[in-house]
Every structure is written in structure tokens, then in C-alpha cells.
Amino acid sequence: MPSAQPGPRDRQPVPAQARLIVAVGIASALHVGKLPPALPVLAQELGLTLVQGGFLLSMIQLAGMSMGALFGQLADRLGPRRVMMAGLLLLAAGSALGALVPAAHLLLWTRGIEGFGFLMAVLPAPGLLRRSVTEPAVLNRALGWWGAYMPIGTATGLLLAPALHAAVGWRTAWGLLAGLAVLCAVAVRARLAPDAPDGPAAVAGGAWGAAWQGLRSTLSAPGPWLVAAAFLMYSGQWLAVVGFLPTLYTEAGWSPARVGWASALAAGINLTGNIAAGRLLARGVAPRTLLWSGYTAMALGAVGTFTAGAGWAYASVLVFSAVGGLIPGTLFTLAVRLAPGPQTVSTTVGWVQQLSSLGQFVGPPLVAWLAARVGGWHWTWLVNVACCAVGMALAVALQARLGRLSAPGVQRTGGR
DSSP states (O other), X not given: OOOOOOOGGGGSOOOHHHHHHHHHHHHHHHHHHTSGGGHHHHHHHHOOOHHHHHHHHHHHHHHHHHHHHHXXXXXXXXXXXXXXXXXXXXXXXXXXXHTTOSSHHHHHHHHHHHHHHHHHHHTTHHHHHHXXXXXXXXXXXXXXXXXXXXXXXXXXXXXXXXXXXXXXXHHHHHHHHHHHHHHHHHHHHHHSOOOOTTHHHHHHTTTHHHHHHHHHHHHTSHHHHHHHHHHHHHHHHHHHHHHTHHHHHHHTTOOHHHHHHHHHHHHHTHHHHHHHHHHHHHTTOOXXXXXXXXXXXXXXXXXXXXXXXXXXXXXXXXXXXXXXXXXHHHHHHHHHHTSSSGGGHHHHHHHHHHHHHHHHHHHXXXXXXXXXXXXXXXXXXXXXXXXXXXXXXXXHHHHXXXXXXXXXXXXXXXXX
């Protein structure tokens, strides 16, 4: 990949429309972070069992795991702005209904509604960023910020939810988050340029064949598969490590308040790598270099997290999460660049989201199973190291794919 020296274009501010899109992602991710602190309260008020709590935690990933690429194609065909607004309203409806349910089993259904709304709200974002930002260097930075929406939103939810629950109760807190999603939908309608007026008419008028062709085009190209597989190698192990931190540090004797702050910081610090990835890509650093750095840090950090003493283990998990953030920040940019064409950006991101959700669904149970088999956490880092080794091999393949597309005379739309 040719190196570029930083210039005036690299220092241009990210447009307000792009900042709004990132803010929408953060507001959506608050609905992911709001749940873990609420589980003890839900167990008391609604009789939520441990198994039901586990399903509630994973339900948000169910839509992405099963329908990511399809929903991405709908965003490409119907218009990303329309789909984002619809997703925000569906997310608001799920949160509001959840605040009203009288029984735990009904909460599972409302969480499923939230999962579909979340997917529809975040999938169109990279395509909207590409449409809103014209300068490639500024787009790289904007996509780096977008890669940080999940850790920022999740960490904010983990921090704010306990205080909100104590002040107004979990039902009111979930109602307030529903209102925030509605406000985001209003802002998207007011501030982002409208989609093409014939989007819904085209789909209703018989363009499902074209939509199917767009899905086939995405899944028959190697680029989207490579990006999605690399994301799977990242997402599952990240959630497995960060998700089990409260358990690890509670077992180590840390107080609940200390465990809460430590977990939120470990999740939130991931944004530093995401943002750094966008800036480094804008300055010409090769994606392979960033991916290798991220996977190496995650492998070493996981070893320290599960084998060192409590203090060194926490330092290791901060390195694991912070430097590991280079991976999603880089891969979101590659998803846009390696989409088969402009009309399949959301579909490509949807496929990436689908495999990412699969990793988050499978990773934590796999680590827990290994810990149960060996009688402790001391060998679970083997899962992380294996994922990182595969991820580094995929990084080589991704760099080679980019090299082919950069070669003189290569057609840059289609067949990626």
C-alpha cells in the first residue's frame, strides 16, 4: 500500500453529519450496556433466572447473527437513511415495551425487538458515512470513530445504568433510553440528506431479483469474507475476556464498585485503538501492520489476563482491549473499500456484522467450557492465541487483496 504524507486534507474536521452518525451508534449501543447492571434487579422484581439472563445478554446478537447480510441489502435497496430511522424507532419501541413488561419471559421478546432495531440502526452507518464524507483521509478517520461506537456506548451504559436504576428505577431508565432513540431518529431525518426517492418503490416494484443479485455479489467476492472472518476472530475473544472480567475480579476479592469501574474502563478503552486506526490509515500505514499489532497485543494481553496476578492481569486486559481496538477500526474501513460496489456497502457491513455477532455468541461459552474442563481460567488464553493466529493470516490475505485492487488497470467496482 503506498504511503501518504500527512497534509491539509488529513487535518480537515469530520463533518457534522458524520459526527451525528457516530452519535447514533453510541446511543444505540447504550441499549447493550444497560442490561448487565439491571440483571440483579430483574431477578428480584421479575424472577429472572440465570439462564434467562444469559439469553437476554445474547439476544441482542441474534438478529445480527442470523440476518446481518440480508438487512444490509435492504439498507442498500431501501436507502440507508430510511432504514436507520426505522431501526431507531424499533429500538425505542423494544425498550419502551421492555420497561412495561410484568414478567421475565415477556422481556425476552422485547429484547428481541431491540436486537432487530439495533441491527437496522447501525448497519447503514458506514454507507451513510461514505455518502457524507468525500475526502478519503477524512473518511478513514470517521470510520475509525465509527469502529468505537460499541465500546463507547457499552462502557457508558455500564457506568450510568447503576446510578439511573438507583435514582429512578430500571423501568424509567429504559423509558428514557427509548426517548433518546426517538430523538436520534428525528435528528437523522433533519440533518442527513434524503435517500433516493424511488428506493421503496423500486423494491415494491419487483427489484427483489436485483436485491438477491446484490447479496450474491457480496457473498461471492473474497473481500467481504476476509473482512468478516477477521472480525469474527476479534469479536468473540474480546467479549469473552471483557465479559468475564467481573467474574474474575469478584473471585479475586475486589469490591462490587471497583469491579464495575474496572470493567467499564476495560470496555471503553477499546475506543483508543479504533480512533488511532482511522488516523494511522489516513497517514498511509498498511492495514496489515495495524491488524498484526492488534492481534499480537490481544494474544499477549490474554495470556497476562488469565495467568498473572490481579494487578498485572488488569494491566494486561487494558493492553488487550486498547491495542486490540486497532482491529475493528481497520476492518470497518476495509469493509467499505472491499465491498463489490457502492450499492453493496451496507450488505458487506451486514455480513461483517453477521460473523461478528456469531463470534460474540460463540466465544464466551467456548471460553467458559474450557475453563470448566480444566478447572480454572489458567488455560483459556489458548482460545485467544488461536484466534489471533488465524487473524494474522487473514491480515496477510487482506493486504494482498488490497494490493490487487491498487494495481494499475484493475477495475475497482465489482469482483472484489
